[in-house]
Amino acid sequence: MGRGWGFLFGLLGAVWLLSSGHGEEQPPETAAQRCFCQVSGYLDDCTCDVETIDRFNNYRLFPRLQKLLESDYFRYYKVNLKRPCPFWNDISQCGRRDCAVKPCQSDEVPDGIKSASYKYSEEANNLIEECEQAERLGAVDESLSEETQKAVLQWTKHDDSSDNFCEADDIQSPEAEYVDLLLNPERYTGYKGPDAWKIWNVIYEENCFKPQTIKRPLNPLASGQGKSEENTFYSWLEGLCVEKRAFYRLISGLHASINVHLSARYLLQETWLEKKWGHNITEFQQRFDGILTEGEGPRRLKNLYFLYLIELRALSKVLPFFERPDFQLFTGNKIQDEENKMLLLEILHEIKSFPLHFDENSFFAGDKKEAHKLKEDFRLHFRNISRIMDCVGCFKCRLWGKLQTQGLGTALKILFSEKLIANMPESGPSYEFHLTRQEIVSLFNAFGRISTSVKELENFRNLLQNIH
Numbered sequence: 001m002g003r004g005w006g007f008l009f010g011l012l013g014a015v016w017l018l019s020s021g022h023g024e025e026q027p028p029e030t031a032a033q034r035c036f037c038q039v040s041g042y043l044d045d046c047t048c049d050v051e052t053i054d055r056f057n058n059y060r061l062f063p064r065l066q067k068l069l070e071s072d073y074f075r076y077y078k079v080n081l082k083r084p085c086p087f088w089n090d091i092s093q094c095g096r097r098d099c100a101v102k103p104c105q106s107d108e109v110p111d112g113i114k115s116a117s118y119k120y121s122e123e124a125n126n127l128i129e130e131c132e133q134a135e136r137l138g139a140v141d142e143s144l145s146e147e148t149q150k151a152v153l154q155w156t157k158h159d160d161s162s163d164n165f166c167e168a169d170d171i172q173s174p175e176a177e178y179v180d181l182l183l184n185p186e187r188y189t190g191y192k193g194p195d196a197w198k199i200w201n202v203i204y205e206e207n208c209f210k211p212q213t214i215k216r217p218l219n220p221l222a223s224g225q226g227k228s229e230e231n232t233f234y235s236w237l238e239g240l241c242v243e244k245r246a247f248y249r250l251i252s253g254l255h256a257s258i259n260v261h262l263s264a265r266y267l268l269q270e271t272w273l274e275k276k277w278g279h280n281i282t283e284f285q286q287r288f289d290g291i292l293t294e295g296e297g298p299r300r301l302k303n304l305y306f307l308y309l310i311e312l313r314a315l316s317k318v319l320p321f322f323e324r325p326d327f328q329l330f331t332g333n334k335i336q337d338e339e340n341k342m343l344l345l346e347i348l349h350e351i352k353s354f355p356l357h358f359d360e361n362s363f364f365a366g367d368k369k370e371a372h373k374l375k376e377d378f379r380l381h382f383r384n385i386s387r388i389m390d391c392v393g394c395f396k397c398r399l400w401g402k403l404q405t406q407g408l409g410t411a412l413k414i415l416f417s418e419k420l421i422a423n424m425p426e427s428g429p430s431y432e433f434h435l436t437r438q439e440i441v442s443l444f445n446a447f448g449r450i451s452t453s454v455k456e457l458e459n460f461r462n463l464l465q466n467i468h
């Protein structure tokens with residue numbers, strides 16, 4: 001099992017060598033060791049170790065981030081959950097109670113969020129100014145004039161074509177609604193079976209750069225993974241360029257994070273009076289135990305840390321955008337908005353101080369033409385995954401799936417934006433670089449999920465400590 005690691009993450013071999021010695025002296029004993037013994041030391045494809053991330057996240061970042069995400073600006077997310085699946089006829093599981101998403105009543109969402117641009121549009125007597133205001137506030141709203149909406153849409157399209165990793169959700173649509181994320185937490189819903197399986201399957205099989213010649217299913221949920229095929233698979237993965245391997249690892253990390261949430265917020269007990277949600281150790285072990293998953297579990301957890309580092313790096317890089325004096329987390333409550341911005345900047349400075357940031361310059365760095373093509377490929381694949389989220393049959397899962405892919409897409413946009421790169425590092429992002437409110441809310445909430453998962457791993461580690 002220890003050797004299996006080498007196949008998967010061989011590329012930055014020097015880093016790998018430092019960690020491959022772990023776990024070989026003594027056979028793992030407790031359940032905690034079976035999940036975590038390999039999830040320690042240096043991570044692959046970067047120069048960072050798990051323990052540093054744990055300490056940094058669990059004690060310094062996580063509590064403050066939670067506080068920020070409870071604020072009005074971040075808790076209301078506008079989303080269209082009713083878009084039809086573009087790839088097949090979806091079998092909806094919307095009937096499941098735990099899948100339901102309760103949208104906000106219109107009076108629940110602060111006016112400032114709903115129509116942040118409205119108060120400017122009345123005063124604005126020229127189209128451009130109006131657009132600029134709307135852009136700056138990251139708010140495009142029904143209350144804008146039709147002309148302005150068109151202009152903003154055009155601008156959005158332009159931005160899309162150059163930078164975006166996600167299909168822009170049609171939040172202008174009358175079907176888009178505000179959702180209070182605090183009232184609709186990501187947790188166990190009972191959504192499983194062929195429908196749920198199919199989602200992950202098409203993501204892994206049709207969207208992760210897998211060549212026809214590889215027979216082994218990438219989908220970790222698929223059965224019948226023969227040992228010999230496994231070797232082919234990992235040597236294939238090792239042979240991939242760092243970007244395509246990263247793509248797979250990001251998807252796998254997202255999958256792992258979602259599963260950590262489902263295991264940590266499992267529906268343990270249900271009476272007609274109340275529901276009890278909490279940690280289900282068995283569920284966690286079935287997904288992450290090294291033996292029960294034939295070595296896959298610890299790999300998935302490492303991919304979770306990889307995803308964490310990617311998003312962390314994006315946040316540190318985008319700090320100058322949020323530091324602009326004219327940027328506000330606008331909800332209409334002036335005092336609250338200013339406090340929130342201070343907290344946001346505090347968090348971002350903390351993130352910037354993290355000593356072992358991922359170096360994204362190793363990505364798309366080769367021959368210019370090839371790198372460009374690769375980046376384009378990467379983007380198209382990722383966009384496609386954001387569209388697949390409209391096929392998720394359980395609304396609750398669709399909500400969090402859409403939010404997290406949009407958040408990760410935003411992180412990738414930050415990391416690889418030409419507009420950012422052209423202006424880094426001294427001057428910060430140029431005014432051409434822009435994030436909408438949607439992108440900002442999803443970026444931080446998506447990172448909040450990954451941060452929560454890392455924190456939950458500590459809880460599971462403790463719970464598994466004495467189990468054999």
Ligand SMILES: *[C@@H]1O[C@H](CO)[C@@H](O)[C@H](O)[C@H]1NC(C)=O
Nearest residue numbers: 087202203206207380381384
């Ligand atoms: C997008 O995903 C669908 C469903 O998995 C797949 O059939 C299609 O080939 C993908 N398209 C691209 C451009 O990757």
Ligand SMILES: *[C@@H]1O[C@H](CO)[C@@H](O)[C@H](O)[C@H]1NC(C)=O
Nearest residue numbers: 267268269280281282283286
């Ligand atoms: C925990 O999850 C397992 C499936 O992994 C399930 O069989 C079991 O009933 C769950 N335990 C509780 C207390 O719900």
